[in-house]
Amino acid sequence: xxxxxxxxAFVRALRAAGMPVSVAEGLDAARAIGVxxxxxxxxxxxxxxxxxxxxxxxxxxxxxxxxxxxxxVTGAASAVPPREDGPDAASADVxxxxxxxxxxxxxxxxxxxxxxxxxxxxxxVERFGRQPAGPGRQAxxxxxxLRALSPGTLMAGMLGDVxxxxxxxxMAEKVARRRLEDGLAAFEDAVASDVRRRIAEDSGIEKIAxxxxxxxxxxxxxxxxxxxxLAALRREVYPLARRLATRLTMxxxxxxxxxxxxxxxxxxxxxxxxxxxxxxxxxxRPHKPELVVLCDASDSVSAxxxxxxxxxxxxxxxxxxxxxxxxxxTVDEITRFFAPGADVVDAITxxxxxxxxxxxxxSDYGRAFxxxxxxxxxxxxxxxxxxxxxxxxxxxxxxxxxxxxxxxxEARHAYWLNPEPRAQWxxxxxxxxxxxxxxxxxxxxxxxxxxxxxxxx
Amino acid sequence: xxSWFSSPAEARERLAGVGYLAGDGVATPVFLAAALGKPLLxxxxxxxxxTQLAKAVAAVTGAELIRLQCYEGLDEARALxxxxxxxxxxxxxxxxxxxxxxxxxxxxxxEFLLERPLLRAIRxxxxxVLLIDEIDKADVExxxxxxxxxxxxxxxxxxxxxxxxxxxxxxxxxxxxxRELSEALKRRCLYLHxxxxxxxxxRDIVLAQVPGIEAALAEKLARTVAAxxxxxxxxxxxxxxxxxxxxxLLALGSADLDERTTAGTLGVVLKHASDQARxxxxxxxxxx
Numbered sequence: 069x070x071x072x073x074x075x076x077a078f079v080r081a082l083r084a085a086g087m088p089v090s091v092a093e094g095l096d097a098a099r100a101i102g103v104x105x106x107x108x109x110x111x112x113x114x115x116x117x118x119x120x121x122x123x124x125x126x127x128x129x130x131x132x133x134x135x136x137x138x139x140x141v142t143g144a145a146s147a148v149p150p151r152e153d154g155p156d157a158a159s160a161d162v163x164x165x166x167x168x169x170x171x172x173x174x175x176x177x178x179x180x181x182x183x184x185x186x187x188x189x190x191x192x193v194e195r196f197g198r199q200p201a202g203p204g205r206q207a208x209x210x211x212x213x214l215r216a217l218s219p220g221t222l223m224a225g226m227l228g229d230v231x232x233x234x235x236x237x238x239m240a241e242k243v244a245r246r247r248l249e250d251g252l253a254a255f256e257d258a259v260a261s262d263v264r265r266r267i268a269e270d271s272g273i274e275k276i277a278x279x280x281x282x283x284x285x286x287x288x289x290x291x292x293x294x295x296x297x298l299a300a301l302r303r304e305v306y307p308l309a310r311r312l313a314t315r316l317t318m319x320x321x322x323x324x325x326x327x328x329x330x331x332x333x334x335x336x337x338x339x340x341x342x343x344x345x346x347x348x349x350x351x352x353r354p355h356k357p358e359l360v361v362l363c364d365a366s367d368s369v370s371a372x373x374x375x376x377x378x379x380x381x382x383x384x385x386x387x388x389x390x391x392x393x394x395x396x397x398t399v400d401e402i403t404r405f406f407a408p409g410a411d412v413v414d415a416i417t418x419x420x421x422x423x424x425x426x427x428x429x430x431s432d433y434g435r436a437f438x439x440x441x442x443x444x445x446x447x448x449x450x451x452x453x454x455x456x457x458x459x460x461x462x463x464x465x466x467x468x469x470x471x472x473x474x475x476x477x478e479a480r481h482a483y484w485l486n487p488e489p490r491a492q493w494x495x496x497x498x499x500x501x502x503x504x505x506x507x508x509x510x511x512x513x514x515x516x517x518x519x520x521x522x523x524x525x
Numbered sequence: 526x527x528s529w530f531s532s533p534a535e536a537r538e539r540l541a542g543v544g545y546l547a548g549d550g551v552a553t554p555v556f557l558a559a560a561l562g563k564p565l566l567x568x569x570x571x572x573x574x575x576t577q578l579a580k581a582v583a584a585v586t587g588a589e590l591i592r593l594q595c596y597e598g599l600d601e602a603r604a605l606x607x608x609x610x611x612x613x614x615x616x617x618x619x620x621x622x623x624x625x626x627x628x629x630x631x632x633x634x635x636e637f638l639l640e641r642p643l644l645r646a647i648r649x650x651x652x653x654v655l656l657i658d659e660i661d662k663a664d665v666e667x668x669x670x671x672x673x674x675x676x677x678x679x680x681x682x683x684x685x686x687x688x689x690x691x692x693x694x695x696x697x698x699x700x701x702x703x704r705e706l707s708e709a710l711k712r713r714c715l716y717l718h719x720x721x722x723x724x725x726x727x728r729d730i731v732l733a734q735v736p737g738i739e740a741a742l743a744e745k746l747a748r749t750v751a752a753x754x755x756x757x758x759x760x761x762x763x764x765x766x767x768x769x770x771x772x773x774l775l776a777l778g779s780a781d782l783d784e785r786t787t788a789g790t791l792g793v794v795l796k797h798a799s800d801q802a803r804x805x806x807x808x809x810x811x812x813x
Contacts, residue, residue: 103561
């Protein structure tokens, strides 16, 4: 494959992975690789990144694809002479290898880009990553490498090394642990990346490219989040809230009609010899809805409802008043856990521990609505927007449609955000359509959809 | 366009010469922006050295830095050019019996044009670095205004015609990403995402910025700040704040960063009460 074809195929792969690369940007990239030194792989990577990747969220996917299309030269690293202080990585026993890995992590070899470390990772994948997959074929796996070396269990020993004689449990340990964790994660990433490279060599780049790319955090499905995703999502809360808030304020200001702003008109007319050519209007009074959030806190949708709650609270300034209620099969007010300035993670832990929302532990929407109307019916008034978060899976209990209809009727607006894909509504115990007939139901599977909804609110 | 840098490695070396420590990820776009003659859009959290980058580029190349600070309500008259209407009025009054056609041609000439930063950067013949700071603070319309300048390095003034740059300025735009910039703008720029540096680089920055600090203390400081950034905080400490912290420790005469010193000086890097409480809990500091 020539350089030009490789470039074109790489751009195509980026587009296939959902990155908006325009033709002009592709040309810029081609021009950029014309002026940089192609032998410098990291320079080439950054040249591509600067011209093609314009959103930080796309960078991990870009890096994974770049490693596939422009793999490192394997010869260079193996040309480094093996270390003197022990047997070769291909023959050493596992405790020796673990000792060596710990040494790399403690020295921070991965961050420093030590070629010795790269060589070690390759040797480990070569030795442990190969699994037979049918006659005459082989497959590569990173989990078998990690199982053989079990890097997770190295932590205690490494901490002892780093801290020396210092006491445990203090700040020094926390800081050191953080560094070692990063080192171990770098090792795991390096193994995964080398495994991908080998698979690509065996069976072609296109085949692996699709599997190698994870969606950016704002496209991750709420119902399929892993623990790491959830942390990444929480990290997005404040930037996202800030962006949304700016956009919402901007929308408010864009009023062409309204009352004349006399002072600014006269001031602007001075620039045109006293003739009022520009006539600015007073900004319109912002519409601030009162918000009542009613969210399903059962395990099946907890990631979704927690996240949405966090976002509404981060956006508190955009609403005159926010009250939040959670339910599984009975309902409790949880507003108190989200006091201004409260810590995000704390609020969630306290909510799950202290709020009285569970009786039998299976969601029962009908009962929750009945109890809500009974205990907190006065929370909803003509200025309130009611927001229900949940998958509408009520374990075949009576849905209490009449109660919900009454609640929705009293509120100014009522919306239901459902984290399930529309295709799965009404399957099994879902009562999406009956509820959807009473309250407008909106599919909300990822951050992008959630942001779009809040903007329209 | 005059060659500003000959290679990414050279760009990195020269930037390091004025105390700006750039990695591969920064040096390459900085070099490309000059080599391809395209504007450089630097985006990232507050306090990671976006504005400083433009200043460093100006310093190493000996170019003049022209800065346009963006804010809400910034308009053409303050960014690009304005007619000096007071002078025009005087000219009309002074013209007396002169015919209107002559006067008209007269008052829309160079003499009555007030240059604003963008036009000034375009018209300068000497090397120039144009810094458009915090573009995300300006209204969306300003982005539209910038498009002609950024792609063709020219400005169209209806009465005078199109003014094209004699020497292309080196353009740096910065943004804190408080809002998404338009695709049209991003497409015309090289994109540089500046993020918090690795502990190793941050240590070097502290060593470069704070003379007299012990290497071991700088190392410890950088590691602690990295641990703080890993927590889920409302506002992570910026590089500038790390440097402030180093200065604080130096002023206090602390040779070591232990639990007690950290608890006492945490306010230098964390500026939300809830962030401080969280850090104290996670790092095992005594409250207060």
